[in-house]
Amino acid sequence: MxxxxxxxxxxxxxxxxxxxxxxxxxxxxxxxxxxxxxxxxxxxxxxxxxxxxxxxxxxxxxxxxxxxxxxxxxxxxxxxxxxxxxxxxxxxxxxxxxxxxxxxxxxxxxxxxxxxxxxxxxxxxxxxxxxxxxxxxxxxxxxxxxxxxxxxxxxxxxxxxxxxxxxxxxxxxxxxxxxxxxxxxxxxFEENVEVDTKPEYSAKWNREYYVSFGEEDTRVWSDACKYGFISAGGGKWYTQTLKMLHAGDRIWVNIPHVGYVGVGIVQADAQQASEAGWEFDGVYTNMKDMDLKGSYFHHEDDLELAEFVVPIKWIQTFPVKNAVKEMGFFGNQNTVCRPVTEKWDFTVSRLKQLWQIKDSCYEI
Structure with missing residues (x-):
């Protein structure tokens, strides 16, 4: 017809x-x-x-x-x-x-x-x-x-x-x-397949946060592993989603084009790197006093471009060479997001299996 x-x-x-x-x-x-x-x-x-x-x-x-x-x-x-x-x-x-x-x-x-x-x-x-x-x-x-x-x-x-x-x-x-x-x-001729034939995934958010860690010369994953943090900078688009994270939230960290490298629990809200500090090895330490490979203190007087960090207590981390990347894994350009998709549920379930993470989520 x-x-x-x-x-x-x-x-x-x-x-x-x-x-x-x-x-x-x-x-x-x-x-x-x-x-x-x-x-x-x-x-x-x-x-x-x-x-x-x-x-x-x-x-x-x-x-x-x-x-x-x-x-x-x-x-x-x-x-x-x-x-x-x-x-x-x-x-x-x-x-x-x-x-x-x-x-x-x-x-x-x-x-x-x-x-x-x-x-x-x-x-x-x-x-x-x-x-x-x-x-x-x-x-x-x-x-x-x-x-x-x-x-x-x-x-x-x-x-x-x-x-x-x-x-x-x-x-x-x-x-x-x-x-x-x-x-x-x-x-x-007909509404798009995603709308009619394949209904939108209706499951609730699994309360697991996705984090994209954009490793580069100024941001180094080994620093994040050693001192316990994630970070983003260079523009509001990259840093504003860090505000979604609060103490007790669990994150799964993906390095774009590389794979998943860690899972951990948020310890505090986002802070500007130049003013940040948290407990490390039992002692409160300013980030500026840490022995870092990356450069996190750029644009200190410009909140739009400055680097922001979120302290993390790691459950597990892995070096870049051991990153996990499999067909069907979730990926996203946002620094932090709360996905509600089958792909994200699959990704978290698979990483739990590979890394032997307990389902009682926030148990370390």
Missing amino acids: ALSQLLYSMENKRILETASLTSEKELEDILCENIDLLDPNWLVIGRQVITKNGKVLDLLCIDRGYKLIVLELKKDLTPREVTAQVIEYASYVSEMEQDDIGRAYQNYIEKNPNISKNLNEAFRNKFGIELDESQIDMVPKMVIVAAKMDDGTEHIIRYLRQTYDVDINILFFQIFRYGNERIMSRVW
């Missing part, structure tokens, strides 16, 4: 006449310039992307949750073969490496000089968060954009979605004429 669209001018009291696109290239141009027409949470990262078998997919996007999206565009009635076509493209995208994605974006910007020259910058400008390449979901969503589609194709796609939870959808568009203007409307 094809979805029929109609526009009505309330002032002129008439139905707008339909119009058409000149080519699929015109449709492609429109969506590259205005991908928000399809979804405001998408960013175009490739156009006319050549797959390993030499075929060309129309558009490749990524959403703010690091999910790739393959788009196949048809300006008129779409043959049922397009379903197999978009699945084939998705299979090749799933085999891409990160450098393949980088090359696709570079090829895209060569013909679009007005967009960001760097994919990480484009992602940050679009969504206000950093792109974590390690979290990119390489199993893409599939979207067919078409004016019409035969009943057989719609039946196949509904069957794949509802029976096997395949992330495939159709976006129908229609062009109308209003005076000298052409107007585009669009409607999804």
Whole structure:
């Protein structure tokens, strides 16, 4: 059952006449310039992307949750073969490496000089968060954009979605004429799989905090292990979530792109590093008196950029070389968060098993 669209001018009291696109290239141009027409949470990262078998997919996007999206565009009635076509493209995208994605974006910007020259910058400008390449979901969503589609194709796609939870959808568009203007409307064939077919995970937060420890020259994990703390700095975006932590909370620490390295109990609220101090080896010690490898006292007069620390009593810590990273583990760009996802429950359960952590959570 094809979805029929109609526009009505309330002032002129008439139905707008339909119009058409000149080519699929015109449709492609429109969506590259205005991908928000399809979804405001998408960013175009490739156009006319050549797959390993030499075929060309129309558009490749990524959403703010690091999910790739393959788009196949048809300006008129779409043959049922397009379903197999978009699945084939998705299979090749799933085999891409990160450098393949980088090359696709570079090829895209060569013909679009007005967009960001760097994919990480484009992602940050679009969504206000950093792109974590390690979290990119390489199993893409599939979207067919078409004016019409035969009943057989719609039946196949509904069957794949509802029976096997395949992330495939159709976006129908229609062009109308209003005076000298052409107007585009669009409607999804079905709501996104995540909304209808796969209901949102409803379990309660497991009271376990996730921490991202961004190790670099100024922030060293061995310091954190030895003296008992976590830290973040360089901007409010990185430090503000530290305020979520209070004495008694349990944290699981992940070093981005490396893996999980420790679990411990928060001892006190966040403090600016230059003024911080806590009990170490039975003696209250100022952080400035600790023998540290990192540099934690930068921007002392600028609360926006200064380093902040949270004292931690470690249950277990591991050197970077022994970090744990497994398929399906939770990751996030925020310094601290309280995830409510199956992936986080799985991660904590698996780490408890690997590190032999007692379920009576806060027992050391």
